[in-house]
Structure formats: structure tokens, C-alpha cells
Amino acid sequence: MILNSGFFVYTIIRVLICLIGCHNYQLKRLAILTLQYYRSLLLYNVAFTCLISFLFGFNAVVTNPIIFLFAKITGFVCAAALHYYSANKTYFYFRNAGYSMRWIGLSAFAFDILVAALIISSSNLIFSLCLP
Amino acid sequence: MFTLKVDSVQLEFDDRKILQDVHLQCKQGEVIGLLGRNGSGKSSLLKIIFGALIPAYKYVSINDVYIQKGYHENRIAYLPQHNYLPRGIPINKLARMLIDPQHWDEFSNLSIYKEHLRKKAEQLSGGELRQLEMLMILYNKADFMLLDEPFTHVTPIQGDYFKEIIKSVSQTKGIIITDHQYYNVLDVSDKIILLNDGCTKHISHVDELITYHYLSGVK
Numbered sequence: 001m002i003l004n005s006g007f008f009v010y011t012i013i014r015v016l017i018c019l020i021g022c023h024n025y026q027l028k029r030l031a032i033l034t035l036q037y038y039r040s041l042l043l044y045n046v047a048f049t050c051l052i053s054f055l056f057g058f059n060a061v062v063t064n065p066i067i068f069l070f071a072k073i074t075g076f077v078c079a080a081a082l083h084y085y086s087a088n089k090t091y092f093y094f095r096n097a098g099y100s101m102r103w104i105g106l107s108a109f110a111f112d113i114l115v116a117a118l119i120i121s122s123s124n125l126i127f128s129l130c131l132p
Numbered sequence: 133m134f135t136l137k138v139d140s141v142q143l144e145f146d147d148r149k150i151l152q153d154v155h156l157q158c159k160q161g162e163v164i165g166l167l168g169r170n171g172s173g174k175s176s177l178l179k180i181i182f183g184a185l186i187p188a189y190k191y192v193s194i195n196d197v198y199i200q201k202g203y204h205e206n207r208i209a210y211l212p213q214h215n216y217l218p219r220g221i222p223i224n225k226l227a228r229m230l231i232d233p234q235h236w237d238e239f240s241n242l243s244i245y246k247e248h249l250r251k252k253a254e255q256l257s258g259g260e261l262r263q264l265e266m267l268m269i270l271y272n273k274a275d276f277m278l279l280d281e282p283f284t285h286v287t288p289i290q291g292d293y294f295k296e297i298i299k300s301v302s303q304t305k306g307i308i309i310t311d312h313q314y315y316n317v318l319d320v321s322d323k324i325i326l327l328n329d330g331c332t333k334h335i336s337h338v339d340e341l342i343t344y345h346y347l348s349g350v351k
Binding site for chain 1: 182183184201203204205206209210212214215216217218219220221225226228229230268269272274
């Protein structure tokens with residue numbers, strides 16, 4: 001269990017490093033724009049991830065990907081809808097950068113999954129180490 | 133040399149025809165002034181060309197190649213009427229995403245940018261923000277620029293400064309501009325198009341604006 005969680009965290013960190021350090025100009029721009037969009041959803045999504053982890057239990061979230069995905073999709077759609085109602089005028093910034101909001105939203109969702117997986121697996125790792 | 137063609141745009145809201153017979157063409161090196169009364173569909177037309185609004189029908193092409201979304205691959209840039217820069221992010225980080233790398237040195241030497249590069253959108257005054265947003269569009273790498281009310285909320289001096297930059301940028305880009313300050317639009321435009329009853333009328337003389345009841349004719 002500890003090994004699995006450790007490997008999961010390691011893989012996520014590797015993916016993040018690859019994304020940040022990538023040499024592809026377009027991919028790098030997409031990554032920066034995604035982070036600029038995602039930063040407004042970050043707090044909401046982190047809070048939601050913690051909430052579902054406590055509601056369903058860390059183990060249930062890790063072992064049952066359907067619960068995890070369903071909860072993440074619901075949370076992300078709510079956060080994105082809230083962002084749409086409060087800041088849809090800023091979508092022209094992303095479009096003027098050459099990207100559709102569908103692309104930005106999809107890549108933000110992928111990033112959200114990574115962040116959630118990182119939170120859950122690192123919490124799981126800490127609990128496994130601390131609890132007998 | 134690229135040519136932007138817009139043809140057969142049809143847009144309806146609640147069974148009311150907003151745009152029905154729209155044809156326009158803009159070449160690189162040209163400024164097209166788009167005039168029309170409130171609610172005539174000027175902003176909607178620009179959004180349709182940009183790809184942010186989906187009409188019942190449209191044909192938008194660049195060099196006869198149909199384009200679904202104008203903003204895709206930075207073919208067309210659009211300055212909306214409202215502020216569009218996200219809050220909470222420093223101007224220099226936002227500018228990096230919008231400015232053409234080839235023109236970065238020129239843009240980064242502008243005094244307005246140097247003065248505010250570390251500030252965030254919400255820390256700027258309305259006029260300063262509008263000026264920066266306008267410049268970020270004009271220094272974008274897009275081949276065509278759509279400017280929706282660029283002279284609104286700016287001082288006359290800033291307006292003159294915008295006109296100079298528009299003329300300079302239009303040497304290599306195609307620009308479609310709309311504003312209720314028609315004299316500024318007339319100053320910078322090579323061609324004038326009037327949107328009247330959802331149709332485009334190509335204006336060859338200012339007096340035609342009176343004929344179509346856009347201007348009152350009272351001097």
C-alpha cells in the first residue's frame with residue numbers, strides 16, 4: 001500500500017516536471033494558460049477533494065476510481081460554472097491567446113485530477129505511515 | 133498577403149433577424165470602419181468573425197480557406213467592448229501570452245507597459261487598463277484585428293495615440309474597427325461599411341451616412 005502510494009506520487013511529480021520543463025512552445029503556453037485559468041478554481045477544488053476524501057474515506061477514493069472520477073467531474077463542473085458566471089468576460093483573453101475554452105477547460109480538468117490524486121495519495125501515505 | 137472574407141452571415145435572436153445579408157472583405161494593410169446604430173449587430177458580427185458567437189449561418193474565410201473559429205491558431209484577435217484581462221495575475225505574465233514574440237521588444241519598451249508591468253488588472257485605472265488591453269491586441273501575432281469600441285472610455289489624447297498605432301499596425305495587418313465616435317473611425321479607415329437593417333452597405337461618401345439616417349446632417 002505504502003509502495004503503491006509512493007509510486008503514484010512519484011509518477012505525478014514526474015508528469016508535472018515534464019509539463020513544466022517541456023520544450024514544446026505551444027504545450028508550454030497551454031500549460032501556463034491552464035494554470036492561469038485553474039488558479040481561480042484551485043481553492044474550491046482542493047476543498048472539494050478534501051471533502052470527498054473525508055466523506056468516502058481515503059481508501060475508498062484510491063481503490064474505487066469511479067467514486068473519485070464522479071466526485072471530481074461534479075466538483076469541477078460546479079467550479080467551472082461558478083467561474084463562467086463570475087468571469088466569462090476573461091474568456092476573450094484565452095481566445096486571444098489562440099485557445100478555445102474547451103481546450104483550456106479540458107486541460108484544467110486533467111490538471112485538477114493530478115492535483116486531487118496528489119492530495120489523496122500523499123494523505124494516504126501519511127496516514128499509512130502514522131497509523132498502526 | 134491574406135484576405136479575410138465574411139459572407140452570408142445570418143443571426144437571429146427571438147425570431148428577430150439581427151444580421152441577414154452581410155458581406156465584407158478585409159485585406160492585410162487595410163482598415164475597415166464598421167458603423168451602425170445601437171443594436172444593429174456590429175459587436176455580434178465581430179464576435180461571429182472571431183468565433184465566439186455561433187450564428188445560424190456564416191461563411192468566414194482567410195484566403196478562401198473556411199475558418200470555423202477565427203481565434204484558432206491566432207489568425208484573428210478581438211478587442212471586446214469590456215475589460216477582458218483576468219484579475220490577480222501580473223500584467224507582464226498576461227502580456228507574454230498575447231504579444232507576438234517578434235514584437236516583444238517593441239511592446240516591452242512602451243512606457244505604459246514599463247510603468248505597470250508588475251501590477252494586476254484590478255490595480256489599474258479604467259483608462260490605463262483599456263490602453264494596455266488595446267495594445268496587447270495590436271501587438272498580437274494575429275493577421276487580423278477586430279476592435280470593438282477602442283475609443284470609448286479613453287481621453288482624446290489617448291484616442292489620438294491609438295489612431296497612430298492603428299495606422300502603423302495596419303501596414304502589415306488587416307483591421308476592422310467599430311465605434312460610436314464615428315469621426316475617429318473615419319480618420320483611420322480606408323473603407324467604411326454601414327450596418328443597416330442587418331445588411332452591410334458599402335459607403336463611398338460621408339453624405340451617404342446621412343442618407344441612411346446614421347448621421348443627422350445637422351452641422
